[in-house]
Amino acid sequence: MIIPVRCFTCGKVIGGVYEEFLRRVQMGEKPNEVMDALGIDRYCCRRIFLTHVELVDEIAPYG
Amino acid sequence: MRGLDTSIRVVHMKIEIQEMTHNKGRIVFLDADPSIVNAIRRTMISDVPKMAIEKIEYHLGAIMDEGGKEFESVSPLFDEMIAHRLGLLPVPTDLDVFVFRSKCVCNGEGCPNCTIMYSLNKKGPCTVYSGDLEPLGDAKFKIKDDLVPIVKLNENQAILAYATAELSTGKDHAKYSPVCGVGHRYSAKISIDSAKCDHDARCIAVCPKDVFSKEGKKIVVAHPERCNLCMACVESCELNCVKVQEDPQRIVFRYETDGSLSAKDLLMRSLKILEEKFTGFSEQISALQE
Numbered sequence: 028m029i030i031p032v033r034c035f036t037c038g039k040v041i042g043g044v045y046e047e048f049l050r051r052v053q054m055g056e057k058p059n060e061v062m063d064a065l066g067i068d069r070y071c072c073r074r075i076f077l078t079h080v081e082l083v084d085e086i087a088p089y090g
Numbered sequence: 091m092r093g094l095d096t097s098i099r100v101v102h103m104k105i106e107i108q109e110m111t112h113n114k115g116r117i118v119f120l121d122a123d124p125s126i127v128n129a130i131r132r133t134m135i136s137d138v139p140k141m142a143i144e145k146i147e148y149h150l151g152a153i154m155d156e157g158g159k160e161f162e163s164v165s166p167l168f169d170e171m172i173a174h175r176l177g178l179l180p181v182p183t184d185l186d187v188f189v190f191r192s193k194c195v196c197n198g199e200g201c202p203n204c205t206i207m208y209s210l211n212k213k214g215p216c217t218v219y220s221g222d223l224e225p226l227g228d229a230k231f232k233i234k235d236d237l238v239p240i241v242k243l244n245e246n247q248a249i250l251a252y253a254t255a256e257l258s259t260g261k262d263h264a265k266y267s268p269v270c271g272v273g274h275r276y277s278a279k280i281s282i283d284s285a286k287c288d289h290d291a292r293c294i295a296v297c298p299k300d301v302f303s304k305e306g307k308k309i310v311v312a313h314p315e316r317c318n319l320c321m322a323c324v325e326s327c328e329l330n331c332v333k334v335q336e337d338p339q340r341i342v343f344r345y346e347t348d349g350s351l352s353a354k355d356l357l358m359r360s361l362k363i364l365e366e367k368f369t370g371f372s373e374q375i376s377a378l379q380e
Contacts, residue, residue, distance in 0.1 A: 029167065032178040032238055033348075040180055040348050042238035043220070047246035069271060087166040087244040 029083040036071035048076055107313070115353040118277065119341040125339050127274045133360040136260040137221045138348045140268040141181040141188060141206060144258075146173045149250035152212070161213050162247035165241045172249070177222050180234040180349040181206060183256045185359055191256045206231045206255040214243030221273075223253065226241050230254075234349035269350045277340035278317035282309055286331040293323035293332050 030045040044065045051061045072087055103122035109115060119127050148169055153161045165172065185333025187203070194204035207226040212218045243249065260267030280301065282293075287309060294302045294309065298320065303312040323332045347356050 029241065030174050032241060034270070038264060038267060038348065039176075039346065040235050040238065040270075043235035044237070046237065046239070083166050083242050087242055087247075089166075 028086070029081065030079055031075060034069075034072040037069055039067075039069070039072050041067060041072050041075060045076065045079070059070055110353055112352050113347045113349055115311055115343075115345050117343045117357075119274075119343060121339055122341055124274065124341060127343050129364060130343070130357075130360055131272050131274060131345075131366050134269045134345060134356060135267050137363050138268050138351070138356060138359050139183075139185065139190070139254045139257050140257045140263045140266055141254045141257050142263075142350075143173075143176045143181065143208070143253045145254040145256075146176060146282060147252045153248040155213055155248075161246055163250065164247055165243055165249055171314050172251075175238075175240050176210075176223070177263075179223075180237060182231055182234055183257070183268070183350045185351070185355070188257045190258070195244050200254065200256075202227065203247040204256060208253040210249060210251045210253065210254065211283055212243065212249050214247040216247050217242050218249060243286065268347050268356055270346050270348055272345035274341050274343040275319070276336035276338055277342050278314055278319050279335040279337040280311045280317060280323075281333045283331040283333070284308060286329050288329060292326040296322045296326040300323065312343060320346050 030040040030042050033039060034041050044067065048058075048061050048065060050065075052058050058077065062076060067073055067076060103126070104120040106120060107115075108118060120196055131158075141162060148163065149161060150163050153163055155161065162229050167175075191200065191204040194201060196204065198204075208223040208231075209226060210218070210223050212222050218240040220233040220238040220240060222240075223233050225231040241249065260264040282302075289309060291302075291309060291318050294304065299313070299316040299318060301311060301313050301317045302309055302314040302323070304310070317334065319334060319336065321334060324334050345353070345356070348352055351359070
């Protein structure tokens, strides 16, 4: 739906770096290196970034 | 109390601070019992209070902008979901200023000593970020991370809401827990039997934390503090020359805050709360013995 504010497991606030992560990955950087640079160290937070599907734009017209 | 060992074991522990940045701490406890370190961990998670958004009032119905254009107060997410997302945001907390709302001089009505008010006013099409929450009053209470997306708004959609943050502890709700990723483990004791070693460097290749390095032909333990006791090196070494052991004398304690408190403030406050608890406990015991 929309990127979670916090990691489900550890509670780190991760929503704030997601847009930068997306931008940098779309520019061609490797996702693992971008996550390292953004301080997303633990695998619980990393899986949220890697497996997220942004669907909020498809739901928006029906709001 | 018969049969119970009531003697007090004095622990002379030492503390070595390896890292203390704004929101991250790494401390080594020397000669401490894991139960002591665990007490600090549990206090940090559930007993150190912090501010979080608790109540949100939405404006329902039409919202007009300055030009007289009309917007609907709807969004792709349910209001409850937006409220939940707002609640999870890290609100800057000064524990010397704020008190629990129920114990405040205002009798829980809400005053600058126990609550922070925010307003959120945004008109689509746009993304609403945590930075769009405007504190009513002091600007130092702006949300710590201002780039967290809250909700996306389409054409003709708008949001107008007032949020109230208050103080509570992690026992009440996980959003009031100021810490994340907190844990402790024994430090690693790594040794290489150089007499047996064939210098094949399998352990260097297999180690995910780059603990080992090569000095000439010899393999040395360059960064034992990085080891997370995964034992990949021990399993890779067919000659059994790498030995990894837990060191019960050294406990590594790591924690991160969500930004609402600094790592140092959090540690000091958790120690203070623990001290108060133990003082209360020993007073109760001495009252029993009388």
